[in-house]
Amino acid sequence: MIENRTLAKATALVAIALMLIVAVRCRPAAPLAPTPAPVPEIVRTVVVEKAVEVEAPYAPSEAGWEAYVGERMIIWTGNISLIVKDVEKGLEETESIAKGLGGYVVSSNAWYQEDQLRANLTIRVPADSFDAAMERLRAMADRVESRNVSTEDVTEEYTDLQAQLRNREAEEAQYLELLKKAEKVEDILAIQRELSNVRGEIEQLKGRIQYIDRTSDMALIDVNLQKVKPIGGTAWSALETLKSAARGMVSFGKGLADVLIWLVIFSPIWIIILVAVHYFTRWRKAKARSSRK
Numbered sequence: 001m002i003e004n005r006t007l008a009k010a011t012a013l014v015a016i017a018l019m020l021i022v023a024v025r026c027r028p029a030a031p032l033a034p035t036p037a038p039v040p041e042i043v044r045t046v047v048v049e050k051a052v053e054v055e056a057p058y059a060p061s062e063a064g065w066e067a068y069v070g071e072r073m074i075i076w077t078g079n080i081s082l083i084v085k086d087v088e089k090g091l092e093e094t095e096s097i098a099k100g101l102g103g104y105v106v107s108s109n110a111w112y113q114e115d116q117l118r119a120n121l122t123i124r125v126p127a128d129s130f131d132a133a134m135e136r137l138r139a140m141a142d143r144v145e146s147r148n149v150s151t152e153d154v155t156e157e158y159t160d161l162q163a164q165l166r167n168r169e170a171e172e173a174q175y176l177e178l179l180k181k182a183e184k185v186e187d188i189l190a191i192q193r194e195l196s197n198v199r200g201e202i203e204q205l206k207g208r209i210q211y212i213d214r215t216s217d218m219a220l221i222d223v224n225l226q227k228v229k230p231i232g233g234t235a236w237s238a239l240e241t242l243k244s245a246a247r248g249m250v251s252f253g254k255g256l257a258d259v260l261i262w263l264v265i266f267s268p269i270w271i272i273i274l275v276a277v278h279y280f281t282r283w284r285k286a287k288a289r290s291s292r293k
Contacts, residue, residue: 075152076130076219082141087117090225097136098123119225124218158212165205171198
């Protein structure tokens with residue numbers, strides 16, 4: 001009896017072990033992660049060096065901000081509308097003010113509105129002379145219709161652009177060194193592609209930096225000029241009245257000539273219509289007389 005029990009227990013243990021082995025072997029295998037495409041060693045070097053270079057600490061600390069920048073970069077913009085006695089003279093004086101302060105005229109426009117000459121000028125003057133230019137413009141006018149001044153501090157943007165430019169130039173130098181060492185065609189093409197992208201970013205950064213340099217050094221002022229309106233409306237002028245009457249006479253003569261030309265051109269039609277009406281009238285009268293008889 002004891003031997004039978006021992007044999008039964010051993011058989012049961014063997015069966016359990018076999019079931020565990022089968023379960024482990026039949027379990028589904030875990031999905032494999034996709035294998036990335038091989039990357040040329042020189043391209044991996046470019047990417048790693050580029051990432052490290054961007055983190056270069058070029059930006060100044062807050063404590064040394066003023067020492068790093070030197071001075072604040074401010075873009076000055078002004079708009080002033082002036083009432084003057086003589087618009088043409090005002091144009092000349094505005095150009096003289098701009099040139100006298102070391103600036104120049106960006107654009108100049110003049111036109112007539114309601115028989116009054118008006119003008120608009122856009123000038124640039126050194127930023128240090130902005131207040132002086134506004135004062136001289138105001139002094140030459142009989143009245144200042146409106147005046148507006150706005151400023152934009154671009155110091156932080158300018159510093160950030162300079163840091164980005166240095167980073168990109170450092171990247172360009174690295175790519176040029178790697179290009180000298182590259183031997184495989186695929187490595188050369190990869191480096192040239194990255195080099196082209198970096199050079200494009202460098203050109204954009206330089207353009208923005210030059211724009212900020214120019215606009216912060218030279219303030220922009222928009223000047224509007226209008227003539228003083230006489231009291232009681234527009235002044236009466238005998239010459240203007242004579243000109244107006246002459247223009248009316250010419251217009252009347254043109255209209256009369258147009259009518260005569262139309263009549264002459266359509267005269268055959270009018271003659272045919274008149275002849276037809278004449279004969280029709282005679283026919284009606286003759287018919288009426290014959291009916292009375």
